Amino acid sequence: xxxxxxxxxxxxxxxxxxxxxxxxxxVLLLVIFGYAANFDxxxxxxxxxxxxxxxxxxxxxxxxxxxxxxx
Numbered sequence: 001x002x003x004x005x006x007x008x009x010x011x012x013x014x015x016x017x018x019x020x021x022x023x024x025x026x027v028l029l030l031v032i033f034g035y036a037a038n039f040d041x042x043x044x045x046x047x048x049x050x051x052x053x054x055x056x057x058x059x060x061x062x063x064x065x066x067x068x069x070x071x
Contacts, residue, residue: 012019047068048057057066 012022041063044064045067046057046060046064047070048054048060048066049068049070050056051071053069053071057069060066
């Protein structure tokens, strides 16, 4: 196992693009998922079906919103 690890480290040291990619990609993903992606839920369209659906649809609170009320 050790010879394989040594070979891989030599390859990475020789190929600077691979080393740059190994450092750049995790940093890029950290920035994208840390700042750019917004996972705050502000609106959830909901269908309410069944007996008493109108009453249940009227009682929904934020962020839920009844878009379809049926039997």
